[in-house]
Amino acid sequence: MLTVKRESKVSLTQQVYEQIRSGILKQKFTEGEKLPSTRELAASLGISRNVCLEAFDRLITEGYLDVRPRSGTYVAKGITFQREEERSHPVFPARVSNLSKDVIDFRAANPAMDHFPRKIWGRLLKEVCIDTPEEAFAYSGSEGVRKLREVLSQYLLKIRGVHCHADQIIITAGATQALYMISRVLTHHNDRFIAVEDPVTDEMRRIFSIAGAKVHPVPADEEGIIPESLPLHIKPSFLFTIPSHQFPLGGTLSIQRRVKLIEYSRKMDTYIVEDDYDSEFTYEGVPVHSIQGLNPERVLYVGTFSKILSPALRIGYVVLPPYLVNRFRELKWYTDRHTSSLEQHVLARFIEEGFLDRHVRRMKKIYQKRREALTASLREHFPSAKILGQSSGMHLVVEFPGVVFCEKVKELLHEAGVLVYPVEDYALNKGAHQQKVVLGYGSLTEKKIKEGVNRLSEALQRIKEAPS
Amino acid sequence: MLTVKRESKVSLTQQVYEQIRSGILKQKFTEGEKLPSTRELAASLGISRNVCLEAFDRLITEGYLDVRPRSGTYVAKGITFQREEERSHPVFPARVSNLSKDVIDFRAANPAMDHFPRKIWGRLLKEVCIDTPEEAFAYSGSEGVRKLREVLSQYLLKIRGVHCHADQIIITAGATQALYMISRVLTHHNDRFIAVEDPVTDEMRRIFSIAGAKVHPVPADEEGIIPESLPLHIKPSFLFTIPSHQFPLGGTLSIQRRVKLIEYSRKMDTYIVEDDYDSEFTYEGVPVHSIQGLNPERVLYVGTFSKILSPALRIGYVVLPPYLVNRFRELKWYTDRHTSSLEQHVLARFIEEGFLDRHVRRMKKIYQKRREALTASLREHFPSAKILGQSSGMHLVVEFPGVVFCEKVKELLHEAGVLVYPVEDYALNKGAHQQKVVLGYGSLTEKKIKEGVNRLSEALQRIKEAPS
Numbered sequence: 001m002l003t004v005k006r007e008s009k010v011s012l013t014q015q016v017y018e019q020i021r022s023g024i025l026k027q028k029f030t031e032g033e034k035l036p037s038t039r040e041l042a043a044s045l046g047i048s049r050n051v052c053l054e055a056f057d058r059l060i061t062e063g064y065l066d067v068r069p070r071s072g073t074y075v076a077k078g079i080t081f082q083r084e085e086e087r088s089h090p091v092f093p094a095r096v097s098n099l100s101k102d103v104i105d106f107r108a109a110n111p112a113m114d115h116f117p118r119k120i121w122g123r124l125l126k127e128v129c130i131d132t133p134e135e136a137f138a139y140s141g142s143e144g145v146r147k148l149r150e151v152l153s154q155y156l157l158k159i160r161g162v163h164c165h166a167d168q169i170i171i172t173a174g175a176t177q178a179l180y181m182i183s184r185v186l187t188h189h190n191d192r193f194i195a196v197e198d199p200v201t202d203e204m205r206r207i208f209s210i211a212g213a214k215v216h217p218v219p220a221d222e223e224g225i226i227p228e229s230l231p232l233h234i235k236p237s238f239l240f241t242i243p244s245h246q247f248p249l250g251g252t253l254s255i256q257r258r259v260k261l262i263e264y265s266r267k268m269d270t271y272i273v274e275d276d277y278d279s280e281f282t283y284e285g286v287p288v289h290s291i292q293g294l295n296p297e298r299v300l301y302v303g304t305f306s307k308i309l310s311p312a313l314r315i316g317y318v319v320l321p322p323y324l325v326n327r328f329r330e331l332k333w334y335t336d337r338h339t340s341s342l343e344q345h346v347l348a349r350f351i352e353e354g355f356l357d358r359h360v361r362r363m364k365k366i367y368q369k370r371r372e373a374l375t376a377s378l379r380e381h382f383p384s385a386k387i388l389g390q391s392s393g394m395h396l397v398v399e400f401p402g403v404v405f406c407e408k409v410k411e412l413l414h415e416a417g418v419l420v421y422p423v424e425d426y427a428l429n430k431g432a433h434q435q436k437v438v439l440g441y442g443s444l445t446e447k448k449i450k451e452g453v454n455r456l457s458e459a460l461q462r463i464k465e466a467p468s
Numbered sequence: 469m470l471t472v473k474r475e476s477k478v479s480l481t482q483q484v485y486e487q488i489r490s491g492i493l494k495q496k497f498t499e500g501e502k503l504p505s506t507r508e509l510a511a512s513l514g515i516s517r518n519v520c521l522e523a524f525d526r527l528i529t530e531g532y533l534d535v536r537p538r539s540g541t542y543v544a545k546g547i548t549f550q551r552e553e554e555r556s557h558p559v560f561p562a563r564v565s566n567l568s569k570d571v572i573d574f575r576a577a578n579p580a581m582d583h584f585p586r587k588i589w590g591r592l593l594k595e596v597c598i599d600t601p602e603e604a605f606a607y608s609g610s611e612g613v614r615k616l617r618e619v620l621s622q623y624l625l626k627i628r629g630v631h632c633h634a635d636q637i638i639i640t641a642g643a644t645q646a647l648y649m650i651s652r653v654l655t656h657h658n659d660r661f662i663a664v665e666d667p668v669t670d671e672m673r674r675i676f677s678i679a680g681a682k683v684h685p686v687p688a689d690e691e692g693i694i695p696e697s698l699p700l701h702i703k704p705s706f707l708f709t710i711p712s713h714q715f716p717l718g719g720t721l722s723i724q725r726r727v728k729l730i731e732y733s734r735k736m737d738t739y740i741v742e743d744d745y746d747s748e749f750t751y752e753g754v755p756v757h758s759i760q761g762l763n764p765e766r767v768l769y770v771g772t773f774s775k776i777l778s779p780a781l782r783i784g785y786v787v788l789p790p791y792l793v794n795r796f797r798e799l800k801w802y803t804d805r806h807t808s809s810l811e812q813h814v815l816a817r818f819i820e821e822g823f824l825d826r827h828v829r830r831m832k833k834i835y836q837k838r839r840e841a842l843t844a845s846l847r848e849h850f851p852s853a854k855i856l857g858q859s860s861g862m863h864l865v866v867e868f869p870g871v872v873f874c875e876k877v878k879e880l881l882h883e884a885g886v887l888v889y890p891v892e893d894y895a896l897n898k899g900a901h902q903q904k905v906v907l908g909y910g911s912l913t914e915k916k917i918k919e920g921v922n923r924l925s926e927a928l929q930r931i932k933e934a935p936s
Contacts, residue, residue, distance in 0.1 A: 025762065062756045063722035078724035081731060084765050113605040122597030125810075129590030137581040137778040138911075173641065173804035180803045203802070210802040254531035256546035263549060288530045294493065297552050310605040312809035334671070334678040335648045336641035340808050341780035342593075443606075 004045050012047055016055035024064050024079055033075045035065065104452035105419040108247070108395035108440025111307050112366060120355055121346065128345045136341050142333035143325075144171025144317075145344035151351045152317060156303070160279060161289030163296045164319045170328050171317050171339045175275060175304040176207060178318040179240075181335075182273055182300055183211030185327050187237040195236040197225040199248055199426035199433060204240075213237065217428035220246055222388055224253035227260035238271040238300070239264070243291055244279035248426050248438040250389010250397050252288060262295045271321075272299045278393030280308050280360055283368050287392070297321050305347065307394065307442075308360055313343055367394055373446040374439060377453035394442030397423060403460060404434045416459035418452050469504075472513050480515055484523035492532050492543055494551075501543045503533065572920035573887040576715070576863035576908025579775050580834060588823055589814065596813045604809050610801035611793075612639025612785075613812035619819045620785060624771070628747060629757030631764045632787045638796050639785050639807045643743060643772040644675060646786040647708075649803075650741055650768055651679030653795050655705045663704040665693040667716055667894035667901060672708075681705065685896035688714055690856050692721035695728035706739040706768070707732070711759055712747035716894050716906040718857010718865050726759050733766045739789075740767045746861030748776050748828050751836050755860070765789050773815065775862065775910075776828055781811055835862055841914040842907060845921035862910030865891060871928060872902045884927035886920050 002019045004012055023029045036044070038052035045052075056073060059065040066076045128136075136145075143149065149166035156162035172178040187194065194208060198217035208215055216236060219229045224246045230239065241261065243253035253261075265272050274291045292301035304316035320328055332338065350356055375387055378398060390396035403409070405422035413420060421440075423433035441449055470487045472480055491497045504512070506520035513520075524541060527533040534544045596604075604613075611617065617634040624630035640646040655662065662676060666685035676683055684704060687697045692714045698707065709729065711721035721729075733740050742759045760769035772784035788796055800806065818824055843855055846866060858864040871877070873890035881888060889908075891901035909917055 021757075063724050076724065079727050081727050084734065084763055110606040113602045116605045118598050122594040125593040125597055126590040129593055130586050134581045134584075137584045137780045138578040139779045173808070176802070177804040207802045210799065256531050256544065259547050259549050266552065284529075289489075295552055311607045311805070312605045314804065314806070314808040331678065334644070334675045336645040336782065336804070337779070338782070340641070340782040340811060343808060343810070 002041070002045060004047060012051045013054045013058075016041075016045075016047075016052060017058055020055065020059055021062075021064055024075055026083075027080045029075045031075055031077050031080055035073045035075070037072065103414070103417050103419060104444065104448050104455065106437075106439040106441065106444070106452060107419060107421060108438055108442065110311060110443045111309075111394065112363065112443055113310065115363060115366060116310050117355065117359055121350070124346045124349050125342065128342055128349065132342075132345055136345060140338045140341050142329045142338045143167070143169070144339055145341055145348065148344045148348040148351075149317075151348045155351055155356075156290075156301075156319065160276060160287070160303075161293035162301055162319055163293050164301075165322075168320050168322055168325060169317050170320065170325070170332060171315065171344060172332070173314040173336070173339055174306050174311065174316040175277070175302050176316070177314075178302045178304075178316050179204070179207050179273070179275070180211050181328060181331055182238065182302070182318065183208050183213045185324070185331055186271060187211070187213045191235075191237055193234060193236055195231060195239040196428075197241050197246065198428040199423055200240075200242075200428070201247060201426055205428075208240075215428070219429065219432075220249055220251065222249055222251045224249070224251040224257060225261070227257050227264060230261075230264050232268075235268050236270055238273045240273045240275065241291075242275045242277045244276050244282075244287060245389065245391075245393040247277055248395070248397060248421070248423050249433075249436075250391075250393070250395065252391065253291075255288070258291050258294060261291065262298065265295075265298045270298075273302065274299050275302045278307060279303075281364050281367050281394065282392040283364070283371065284391040292319060300324070308356070308363065309347075313347075315339065315343060315347060367442060370441045370444065370446055370449060371396070373449045374441045374453065377450050381453055381457035388436075395438055395440040397436050397438055399436045400460070401435060403463075405437055409463060412463055413456065413459050416455050416462075418455040418459065420456065470509070470513060472515060480519045481522045481526075484509075484513075484515075484520060485526055488523065488527055489530075489532055492547055495548045497543045499543055499545050499548055503541045503543070505540060571882070571885050571887060572912065572916050572923065574905075574907040574909065574912070574920060575887060575889060576906055576910065578779060578911045579777075579862065580831065580838075580911055581778065583831060583834060584778050585823065585827055589818070592814045592817050593810065596810055596817065600810075600813055604813060608806045608809050610797045610806045611635070611637065612807055613809055613816065616812045616816040616819075617785075619816045623819055623824070624758075624769075624787065628744060628755070628771075629761035630769055630787055631761050632769075633790075636788050636790055636793060637785050638788065638793070638800060639783065639812060640800070641782040641804070641807055642774050642779065642784040643745070643770050644784070645782075646770045646772075646784050647672070647675050647741070647743070648679050649796060649799055650706065650770070650786065651676050651681045653792070653799055654739060655679070655681045659703075659705055661702060661704050663699060663707040664896075665709050665714065666896040667891055668708075668710075668896070669715060669894055673896075676708075683896070687897065687900075688717055688719065690717055690719045692717075692719040692725060693729070695725050695732060698729075698732050700736075703736045704738055706741045708741045708743065709759075710743045710745045712744050712750075712755060713857065713859075713861040715745055716863070716865060716889070716891050717901075718859075718861070718863065720756055720859065721759075723756070726762060729759065730763045730766065733763075738766075741770065742767050743770045746775060747771075749832050749835050749862065750860040751832070751839065752859040760787060768792070776824070776831065777815075781815075783807065783811060783815060835910060838909045838912065838914055838917060839864070841917045842909045842921065845918050849921055849925035856904075863906055863908040865904050865906055867904045868928070869903060871931075873905055877931060880931055881924065881927050884923050884930075886923040886927065888924065 004015045038049055038056055042049040042052045060067060063076055066074045149169040152169055153164050153166045192212055192214045193216055194213045195218050196215045197220040205215055216231055219226050224243055225241050261272055272291060276290060279287045290301060292299040301319040305313055378385055378387060384401055386399040388397040421438040423436035423438060427433055472483045506517055506524055510517040510520045528535060531544055534542045617637040620637055621632050621634045660680055660682045661684055662681045663686050664683045665688040673683055684699055687694050692711060693709045729740055740759060744758060747755045758769055760767040769787040773781055839858060843858060846853055846855060852869055854867040856865040889906040891904035891906060895901055
């Protein structure tokens with residue numbers, strides 16, 4: 001009936017236990033069936049009786065076996081059931097694309113991973129892990145590590161003109177979670193409508209819609225969102241903008257438009273959600289101060305360390321008007337308690353000890369060189385192309401007169417080993433951006449950038465020459 | 469008009485820029501007003517003209533100033549607006565309670581933080597940070613780090629009898645996020661009702677309700693959820709249970725009840741959500757296998773490293789039937805992209821290199837001693853009290869005949885320097901558990917435990933003797 005393998009890594013007790021258990025579950029032993037005594041079983045298997053006693057004890061405790069005094073041990077009632085058939089397994093599509101190594105991908109997502117400050121970060125991680133007080137290993141408040149929020153409030157004042165107390169900050173899992181939470185808190189069952197600049201990434205739209213919000217597009221031009229196009233007939237729960245370096249168009253919102261957004265939010269009694277994407281890497285002039293600093297009472301300011309450090313850290317934040325803080329703390333507590341603590345402590349030290357400033361200066365030089373490699377290549381190959389939104393960040397937009405980036409063209413480019421991102425794909429209202437593509441250069445070396453533009457040029461040439 | 473401080477840390481350019489900018493915003497300079505030339509301004513402030521040119525350039529770029537050729541520099545239009553009055557600031561209630569140091573808190577939340585394996589974890593953190601491939605610093609898939617999911621699927625099979633492929637696992641920010649996501653995915657607008665064992669923590673209920681689910685209580689007794697009490701008139705989106713060590717009652721669900729839950733879920737065509745809370749620390753016998761292993765097609769298995777390592781890590785997971793994986797990956801991607809990567813890599817090594825097994829064995833001994841200190845003290849001071857659910861985990865339940873733990877009694881105990889947690893507070897249907905309290909001992913030393921029971925005994929004595 002049972003067998004044991006002495007040479008197995010699994011203990012004899014475990015082997016006996018597992019065989020009886022699975023025998024019961026698979027109905028080899030049926031309800032009410034009497035088992036041999038532990039003495040008989042031990043003898044038949046040639047093992048110690050103690051092994052059998054231990055296995056039986058466990059099966060009795062778990063309810064698989066019943067002992068009837070002066071009679072024996074029986075399979076308990078109420079255990080047997082038919083195995084359920086497996087439903088068909090779908091194939092899991094991998095999110096990480098399985099591009100062949102040779103494709104040059106101008107996707108604007110990851111920063112230069114090869115320049116992450118591994119040594120300093122690793123040293124700080126170890127230090128924090130060893131010397132931080134015991135509380136750091138317990139639950140923290142949902143708002144995140146106090147020290148980081150204090151350091152951050154000073155940093156944001158200095159760098160971005162953001163006015164806030166540390167208590168107005170909630171540390172989030174990147175900007176994504178901040179935007180998801182904002183949508184959950186500010187939209188309500190009967191009032192789910194938000195004003196979003198158009199074009200905007202599909203991912204942003206999905207964050208809003210998964211949180212239950214309905215997106216009303218507000219056109220943006222090369223300078224950013226157009227305040228005159230904001231809806232007046234209906235009050236949005238909030239208005240979403242990326243003023244520092246609009247994605248995808250790359251514009252920087254002027255002070256006049258910022259003031260108009262504030263006036264709009266006051267008139268409609270609503271909020272501005274300011275995603276300060278890419279504000280740190282400004283190559284021409286200095287970054288424009290945040291909208292938050294102009295009117296802290298109406299602006300929810302969202303930032304992240306995904307671009308200036310690494311998206312793998314999942315550390316972002318939202319700066320809130322004080323009267324909204326408790327609702328966000330509550331939502332955060334019941335969705336994931338708080339963001340992982342150790343790396344928050346590390347980040348606080350990283351900022352406080354001046355490493356972040358140094359890192360940003362270093363990265364700015366690297367991105368500037370990559371940007372120059374890209375613009376130089378583009379000017380060489382495409383003298384008539386118009387380059388937009390290159391003054392900051394890690395992406396720019398190119399308008400190629402006469403080229404429409406339809407699916408067919410994208411496919412041909414992919415075949416030629418280069419991936420570009422048409423602005424039209426990001427547009428909610430179609431038709432205004434057909435000749436523009438986004439080129440992200442943050443994670444590409446200068447060599448790759450040049451090669452990528454080469455491929456783009458050759459492929460577009462072939463497409464033009466092909467009989468249509 | 470303007471002033472500069474040479475000894476300030478702020479650069480002269482920044483000082484000039486800030487004063488003109490804030491002057492415009494505060495309407496000290498009005499729309500259309502002509503500014504002195506950079507030459508005049510430099511002379512009046514006694515600074516270099518280049519400083520003024522730089523500050524003006526920046527103000528022009530940002531749109532604060534307009535240059536009219538052959539005329540001069542003017543305050544631009546459309547900037548001035550009234551400051552908005554601040555709304556009243558509410559007081560932020562701190563989530564971390566400000567207990568006086570002397571109160572002994574039998575709250576069952578944190579594990580023994582003083583035994584976190586700081587040295588090994590710190591060393592692995594540094595190693596991973598330095599030697600892991602570059603991709604570890606980019607976005608990962610929303611399901612989490614592949615290596616950790618592979619290691620985890622083997623670990624869960626060995627320790628908990630969970631049958632799954634690594635692709636069925638989603639790494640989450642603790643069990644909280646797993647449960648939040650489950651509620652979001654499995655409940656729908658017109659079908660928001662879930663069956664939850666009662667009593668259950670308030671926090672659990674809030675996770676479900678914030679995610680939009682409506683809780684239907686199913687009574688649990690000292691052995692766990694009672695299958696006969698499951699609702700038949702209405703189909704729940706899922707049924708929630710903590711079978712290994714029910715919280716708060718402490719029971720372990722028998723195999724018979726597990727089978728009945730499975731039969732119920734098949735009959736009603738619904739899911740079982742198995743929160744395998746506290747399964748690792750079993751002091752009497754060995755842990756009962758998971759429900760998931762009995763029927764992987766219907767069970768969503770939730771676990772966390774909060775209790776066996778540290779809640780500050782925020783690493784948990786959900787094991788899904790294959791056909792649900794894509795919906796969870798999508799929700800995770802649009803709520804926070806993925807869980808922070810570095811510590812996932814560390815955890816994978818920690819498990820693979822045998823440190824977790826060793827840590828669990830060590831902690832089991834520590835908790836066992838704490839448990840024994842608690843049960844011994846309780847038996848000494850309260851010979852008639854009944855101790856329940858002590859066979860595993862980091863909490864147990866005590867029933868004190870004749871004592872009703874109302875608010876007044878809780879207050880008097882707090883004054884006496886000891887905090888206990890009445891089971892009645894966790895009950896949705898009130899009345900069945902008035903004489904029971906939960907005592908968590910995971911984060912208390914043996915000395916504190918003894919002192920805590922002393923205080924409890926003295927205080928309850930005084931309460932009994934007091935004229936009511």
